[in-house]
Every structure is written in structure tokens, then in C-alpha cells.
Amino acid sequence: MSAPVIAIDAMGGDFGPHCIVPASIAALAEFPSLHLVLVGQAPVLEDSLARHPGVDRSRLRIEHASDVIAMDERPAQVLRGKPDSSMRRVLEMVRSGQAQACVSAGNTGALMALSRYVLKTLPGIDRPAMVTAVPTERGHCHLLDLGANVDCSAEHLYQFAVMGAVAAEALGIERPRVALLNVGTEEIKGNQQVKLAASLLQQAEGLNYIGYIEGDGLYRGEADVVVCDGFVGNILLKSSEGLVGMVSMRLEALFKQSLGARLVGALALPLLRRLQGDLAPARHNGASFLGLQGIVVKSHGSAGPDGFQSAIRRAYREVHEDLPQRLHGRLEHLL
Structure with a gap:
């Protein structure tokens, strides 16, 4: 593979360059062939880079963009104004x-609106969907949509399932099992859009559709791709992240309650730290916008350097697998 170039919106997220610059430097160290372009207000970025002497500037350059899109700006405002924003420039x-x-790591609604406007969707796709890998008992499950599409029709859910299956195949899962997230596994359960989507998926040739799945089945690893609308998916993802944090905090508190607990904790702490690392949201940070004519990865706005580096890692892998072209080829057949 020729040296991949990834453009970074260096002004987005809750922490901006303070987080994104060190994450980018770490990504360059991780991938020796990678080239990055940091897009944003050049004086600010140069100042941030000056705090990290020894950076290989042959693989890292700065592209000036005067405007910054705030986290609370409306997508319609972003489309009409700020033509020189860092977010728009990376898409261009x-x-x-x-x-x-x-x-x-910027405003999700603005990024989705600009992505659709600048890059357009692949033929046959009405709406892009956000997908990420969620840890399960057996490895990972690809969950979509994560919030880009709050209201979805059955046809949209069908398209999400096809895109999720192709993405999972590209990332190494042979014949991925595809399921619809539902309130039960019986055919009579669910709302009308889920039932209609199930009917479409049952008729799809070349798709390994296994039926409905409940939330606990997702974490048991009963499917490789789980499909839902963005309203449900976003709540599920945020709840999962909160649960991991709460369980970790409770365990650490228990290990401090008494001398005996401290002794047990001293023995268990290395394993607990390893488990925390495996399940940490930062390790799985980075949601892809599937269905666009280009690769766009959204980092969590509150992600730190490790989390943002994870998002760059996901983008690098999708470039390596030429995901949009794979999607285009498979969508022609399945849609």
C-alpha cells in the first residue's frame, strides 16, 4: 500500500489541539508509513507542535483553516456559513x-451534514450510518446506527445491515452474522419498522441474516453486526460506556474498604487494570460514517489522546482495506 494520507480536523472536540496533536504524533509512531495533515488555525497548531520537539515534519504538515465549528452549532448554519472551517476542509x-x-472529534450533526454535502452518498444509499466496534464475550460486534439517523424507515435499516455486513467482512469477519436489535427474539415482537426490516432482510440473498437479538445477546457475541435506529443505538452505546466506568469505580472502592479487601485488591488489581483496558471506551473510540464516497471517522468529542489515536487507527485500517470501494461493489449486488 502506498503511503496513506489522513486529514485531521485539529480544532474539533472538547480539547482541540491539546488532545489531537499528541494523538497524531503517537499515530505517526505507530504507523511508519502514515502521513497526517493537521487542519486548523496554523498559529495555534504550530504552538502545540512546538511542545513536542523531535516530531518528523516530513510526515506531518499543517494546513491553515480560519474557522472553527462549535460543538453546539446547528448543521444548517454550518452548511450556509464557515466555508473555511477545519471540518469542511478535511472533507474537501x-x-x-x-x-x-x-x-x-467535532460536532456530530455538522460533520454528518457536511459529509453528505461534500462527499455525497454511494449509489443506492439514502443515508450514511455511524458504526463502531463494541466489545463482546467473543470479541467484537459492529453496531449501527449510533445516532446519525434518529428516525429510520425499514428500508434504511436494511441498507444499514448491508453496509454493516460489508464493513465487517472488510475488517476480517467471514460471512458475518447480521441481526436486528429488538425487545425480544420472537417474530411477533417489535415495532412496525423493525418487522418490515426483518421481512426485507429475510429475502436478501448473500446476507447472513440470523433474526432478532436482544441487548444481552449483543454482549454475548451472538451476532457480528447488530442493526438499530440511531436513537436506540446512541443510548445503548452511551449506557455501555457509563456502565464500564461505574463497575470499575465500584470495584476499586470495594478494594479499599478494609485491610483484607486491600490485600485481595493488591492481587486482583493487575487483572482489573487489564480488564479496564480491554473495555475502556478510549480503546474502541472511532465511529465510521458508512455509505459515503470517502472515509470519515468520528471521534468522541470528549476523547483524550489515546481515544483520538484509536480513531486515527480505525481510519488507517479502512484506508488499507479500501472500504468505500468494497462497499460500492457489494452494494451494487445486494441493493
Whole structure:
């Protein structure tokens, strides 16, 4: 593979360059062939880079963009104004071929609106969907949509299932099992849109649709791709992240309650730390916008350097697998 170039919206997220610059430097160390373009207010970025002497500037350059999109700006306002925002510029770099992918921790609604406007969707796709890997007992499950589409029709859910299956195949899962998230596994359960989506998926040739799945089945690893609308998916993802944090905090508190608990904790702490690392949201940070004519990865706005580096890692892997082209080829057949 030729040296991939990824454009980084360096002004997005809760922490901006303070987080994104060190994450980018770490990503360059992780992937020796990677080239990054930090897009944002050049004086601010140069100042941040100056705090990290020894950076290989042959693989890292700065592209100036004067505007910054705030986390609370409305997508309609963003589309009409701020033509020189860092978010818009990274998308334009992907469209022009200057970069093979882009990563942003900025305003999700604005990123989705600009992505659809600048990059357009693949033929046959009405709406892009956000997908990420969720840890399960057996490895990982690809969950979509995560909030890009709060209201979905049965046809949208069908398209999400097809895109999720193709993405899972590209990332190494052979014949991925596809399921619809529902309130039960029986055919009579669920709302009308889920039932209609199930009917469409049952008729799809070349798709390994296994039926309905409940939330606990997702974490048991009963499916490789789980499909739902963005309202449900976003709540599920945020609840999962909160649960991991709460359980970790409770365990640490228990290990401090008495001398005996401290002794047990001293023995168990290495395993607990390892488990925390495996389940930490930062390790799985980075949601892909599937269905676009280009690779766009959304980092959690509150992600720290490790989390943002994880989002860059996801973008790098999708470039390596040429995911949009794979999607285009398979969608022609399945849709």
C-alpha cells in the first residue's frame, strides 16, 4: 500500500489541539508509513507542535483553516456559513484526493451534514450510518446506527445491515452474522419498522441474516453486526460506556474498604487494570460514517489522546482495506 494520507480536523472536540496533536504524533509512531495533515488555525497548531520537539515534519504538515465549528452549532448554519472551517476542509481534501480519509472529534450533526454535502452518498444509499466496534464475550460486534439517523424507515435499516455486513467482512469477519436489535427474539415482537426490516432482510440473498437479538445477546457475541435506529443505538452505546466506568469505580472502592479487601485488591488489581483496558471506551473510540464516497471517522468529542489515536487507527485500517470501494461493489449486488 502506498503511503496513506489522513486529514485531521485539529480544532474539533472538547480539547482541540491539546488532545489531537499528541494523538497524531503517537499515530505517526505507530504507523511508519502514515502521513497526517493537521487542519486548523496554523498559529495555534504550530504552538502545540512546538511542545513536542523531535516530531518528523516530513510526515506531518499543517494546513491553515480560519474557522472553527462549535460543538453546539446547528448543521444548517454550518452548511450556509464557515466555508473555511477545519471540518469542511478535511472533507474537501478527501473529495479532491489529497487525503484518503479524515478524522474529526467535532460536532456530530455538522460533520454528518457536511459529509453528505461534500462527499455525497454511494449509489443506492439514502443515508450514511455511524458504526463502531463494541466489545463482546467473543470479541467484537459492529453496531449501527449510533445516532446519525434518529428516525429510520425499514428500508434504511436494511441498507444499514448491508453496509454493516460489508464493513465487517472488510475488517476480517467471514460471512458475518447480521441481526436486528429488538425487545425480544420472537417474530411477533417489535415495532412496525423493525418487522418490515426483518421481512426485507429475510429475502436478501448473500446476507447472513440470523433474526432478532436482544441487548444481552449483543454482549454475548451472538451476532457480528447488530442493526438499530440511531436513537436506540446512541443510548445503548452511551449506557455501555457509563456502565464500564461505574463497575470499575465500584470495584476499586470495594478494594479499599478494609485491610483484607486491600490485600485481595493488591492481587486482583493487575487483572482489573487489564480488564479496564480491554473495555475502556478510549480503546474502541472511532465511529465510521458508512455509505459515503470517502472515509470519515468520528471521534468522541470528549476523547483524550489515546481515544483520538484509536480513531486515527480505525481510519488507517479502512484506508488499507479500501472500504468505500468494497462497499460500492457489494452494494451494487445486494441493493
